[in-house]
Amino acid sequence: MKYLIIGGSAAGMQAAEELRKKDKKSEITLISKEKDYPYSRCLLSRYVDKRMSINNFYFKTDHFFKDKNIKAVLGKEVIEIKRQEKKVICDDLKEFSYDKLLIATGSTPWMPDIDGINLAGVYTFHSLDDAKKIKESIKNARKAVVLGAGFIGLEAAYALSKNNIDVTVIEKGSQLLPKQIDLSASKIIQADLEELKIKIIFDESLSSINGEGRIDSVTLMNNSLMQCDMLIIAIGVRPNVFLAKKAGLETDRGIIVDEFFRTSDKDIYAAGDVIEINDIATGKRDLSATWFNAVLHGKYAAGNMAGYRKRYTGAVGIQNAVQFHRIPVISFGKTLLEGDDEYKDYEVITILKGNVYKKLIIKANRIVGMIFVNDINKSGFYAALIRNSVDISMYKDRILDSDFSYAYFKDNNFGEYNTYFKTDECWERPDWWAHRLHCQMG
Amino acid sequence: MKKLKMHLERCTGCMRCELECMAEHSSSKSYMRASLSKPLPKTRIFVESMLERSVPVVCRHCKEPLCVSACMTGCMQKDSKTGVVSNMGHEQQCVGCWMCIMACPYGVINTSTDVVGIKGNVFSQALKCDLCPDRENPACLEGCPNEVIELVDIKENI
Numbered sequence: 001m002k003y004l005i006i007g008g009s010a011a012g013m014q015a016a017e018e019l020r021k022k023d024k025k026s027e028i029t030l031i032s033k034e035k036d037y038p039y040s041r042c043l044l045s046r047y048v049d050k051r052m053s054i055n056n057f058y059f060k061t062d063h064f065f066k067d068k069n070i071k072a073v074l075g076k077e078v079i080e081i082k083r084q085e086k087k088v089i090c091d092d093l094k095e096f097s098y099d100k101l102l103i104a105t106g107s108t109p110w111m112p113d114i115d116g117i118n119l120a121g122v123y124t125f126h127s128l129d130d131a132k133k134i135k136e137s138i139k140n141a142r143k144a145v146v147l148g149a150g151f152i153g154l155e156a157a158y159a160l161s162k163n164n165i166d167v168t169v170i171e172k173g174s175q176l177l178p179k180q181i182d183l184s185a186s187k188i189i190q191a192d193l194e195e196l197k198i199k200i201i202f203d204e205s206l207s208s209i210n211g212e213g214r215i216d217s218v219t220l221m222n223n224s225l226m227q228c229d230m231l232i233i234a235i236g237v238r239p240n241v242f243l244a245k246k247a248g249l250e251t252d253r254g255i256i257v258d259e260f261f262r263t264s265d266k267d268i269y270a271a272g273d274v275i276e277i278n279d280i281a282t283g284k285r286d287l288s289a290t291w292f293n294a295v296l297h298g299k300y301a302a303g304n305m306a307g308y309r310k311r312y313t314g315a316v317g318i319q320n321a322v323q324f325h326r327i328p329v330i331s332f333g334k335t336l337l338e339g340d341d342e343y344k345d346y347e348v349i350t351i352l353k354g355n356v357y358k359k360l361i362i363k364a365n366r367i368v369g370m371i372f373v374n375d376i377n378k379s380g381f382y383a384a385l386i387r388n389s390v391d392i393s394m395y396k397d398r399i400l401d402s403d404f405s406y407a408y409f410k411d412n413n414f415g416e417y418n419t420y421f422k423t424d425e426c427w428e429r430p431d432w433w434a435h436r437l438h439c440q441m442g
Numbered sequence: 443m444k445k446l447k448m449h450l451e452r453c454t455g456c457m458r459c460e461l462e463c464m465a466e467h468s469s470s471k472s473y474m475r476a477s478l479s480k481p482l483p484k485t486r487i488f489v490e491s492m493l494e495r496s497v498p499v500v501c502r503h504c505k506e507p508l509c510v511s512a513c514m515t516g517c518m519q520k521d522s523k524t525g526v527v528s529n530m531g532h533e534q535q536c537v538g539c540w541m542c543i544m545a546c547p548y549g550v551i552n553t554s555t556d557v558v559g560i561k562g563n564v565f566s567q568a569l570k571c572d573l574c575p576d577r578e579n580p581a582c583l584e585g586c587p588n589e590v591i592e593l594v595d596i597k598e599n600i
Contacts, residue, residue, distance in 0.1 A: 010514075014511075040514050040515055040516065042514040042539065043514065043515060043537065046537060051537070051563075051565070052535075052537065056515070056533075056534055056535050058516070058534070059513075059514065059515055059516030059534060060516055061533065291512070291514045291541070292511060292512040292514075292541060292544075292545065295511045295512070296511055299511065319544060319545075320544075321539060321540040321541045321543065321544040322539070322540075323538065323539070323540060323566070328540050328553075330540065330543070330544045332544065376540055376543055376544075376553070377543065377549065377552065377553065378549035379543060379544055379549070380508075380542075380543055380544050380545055380546035380547055380548070380549050380551070381546075381547060381548060381549035383544055383545070383547070384547030384548075387547075403490065403491050405488070405490040405492075405499065405549060406490065406499050406547070406548045406549050406550075407490035407491065407492035407497035407499060408492050410450075410492070410497055410499075414547045414548075415506075416502055416504045416505060416506075416547075417445060417502045417503075417504070417505070417596070417598075419445070419446060419447055419448055419499075419500065419502050420447070420448050420450055421447060421448065421449050421450070421592075423450045423451050424451060427450060427451050427495065428493070428495075430493070432495070
């Protein structure tokens with residue numbers, strides 16, 4: 001069997017590791033268009049503000065390919081998949097054949113269609129190359145504009161402000177992280193970021209980027225001019241479906257896969273940012289561009305490629321944890337309610353105390369979404385309740401109490417090892433103390 | 443691999459295991475001294491309450507650990523020999539992104555926000571049970587006055 005993986009980031013690397021675990025003999029080849037050894041994209045902002053050295057970027061050990069006997073082809077881009085002949089063609093016309101192929105090509109940043117987008121000093125913040133360029137140019141930059149207040153935009157803004165650059169974030173919507181959190185959470189994070197003198201402008205967008213050869217200012221939609229030395233575009237990502245489309249695979253916004261991560265061709269699988277998958281929290285098919293999801297996709301896809309049929313259930317598109325400055329935020333599942341008709345079925349439980357904000361969205365006695373700000377301990381436990389659609393009707397009155405924890409679900413092991421010896425029946429009875437002698441003897 | 447297992451009916455909720463855990467994972471190995479220095483001691487075993495009963499919750503070093511999948515730096519790893527899931531002592535470093543906290547279904551990963559690095563900079567790290575690699579038996583087990591915690595050896599294909 002010959003396995004071929006296109007893409008060497010979270011999904012691709014995880015798939016390679018998992019394939020080798022499941023299949024010790026077969027040939028595994030990984031083609032990545034990035035010439036750098038696979039690195040973690042989420043850490044790029046830490047490179048720019050020098051919190052991390054470049055040696056710590058690699059999320060697998062540097063002898064990963066050698067240890068696992070995986071052939072790595074770095075710095076080559078696949079330009080075509082020939083499904084009939086079962087091979088792929090690279091940009092240098094070199095061909096690789098496969099028996100099973102995994103497409104994990106990831107995503108590229110959206111570029112808005114505005115004047116001056118090609119000027120020097122306009123960057124995206126997606127790859128190590130971008131980060132290197134930005135790090136180079138911040139030496140003589142004083143003012144920067146970041147377009148988009150999503151995760152990448154705010155990470156970039158934080159990193160730049162740590163380099164004593166005057167940063168302004170421009171967001172089209174009326175809050176930070178508009179896809180992940182709600183207005184109350186956004187206000188807490190905004191106050192946190194404004195401590196670092198990051199300016200944030202809502203409900204505004206760029207109309208043009210000005211300068212000759214190099215950016216010197218941007219014009220906003222309200223015609224005001226803003227001086228800046230650099231502009232970072234972070235308005236979202238778009239899946240790299242070009243290859244799959246050209247090969248005639250079924251695609252929508254991303255590649256469409258079944259719950260075994262198989263595309264419309266039975267020998268081609270896809271994983272990571274590039275696919276669309278049914279989200280159990282929202283009930284819709286959606287893209288998801290997060291590290292965690294990509295790794296899970298890669299793991300399951302590889303298992304299925306190696307012949308262990310394993311259905312992927314409990315896919316949740318939005319699962320993010322982040323801490324820009326002082327306040328950590330976790331958002332999971334369906335965090336936003338949109339449209340009036342949808343309000344009827346949903347129940348919302350919130351706690352807002354100073355900087356601590358917790359919100360759960362419940363539908364039919366099951367949690368479907370959560371936002372935790374500043375107090376994030378045990379948030380994973382709520383996430384597990386979402387992922388496994390656990391009925392919480394018995395505990396609704398205490399669900400956000402500080403002492404509500406996994407202890408209430410101690411018999412639910414979420415598919416893992418049980419850490420508790422069997423207890424006597426009287427253990428859980430309200431009058432246990434009457435039987436305590438017997439109980440405590442075990 | 444070795445795993446911790448609990449006799450719940452013996453637990454009185456004294457939280458001695460939490461104190462022992464904090465002491466063991468401090469540089470001075472003493473709770474009193476550690477609580478006066480930085481980083482502040484944080485527990486990795488949690489005695490939770492449920493309907494007036496106490497339930498110690500601790501990492502079970504999962505077979506398919508979600509915290510390892512979630513880790514974006516690659517420092518959270520399941521050891522291929524011992525099976526222990528830990529984020530310390532690997533060439534990659536924990537940066538405190540809290541992805542593992544979001545992933546852990548049992549809520550047994552703690553946060554530490556005042557770890558002091560070599561250059562004197564303060565950073566965050568996730569803390570979790572490492573089964574006390576320096577000791578024969580984990581500190582919580584040895585500290586428990588009621589023998590709630592037991593170390594069992596189970597077969598697991600890692």
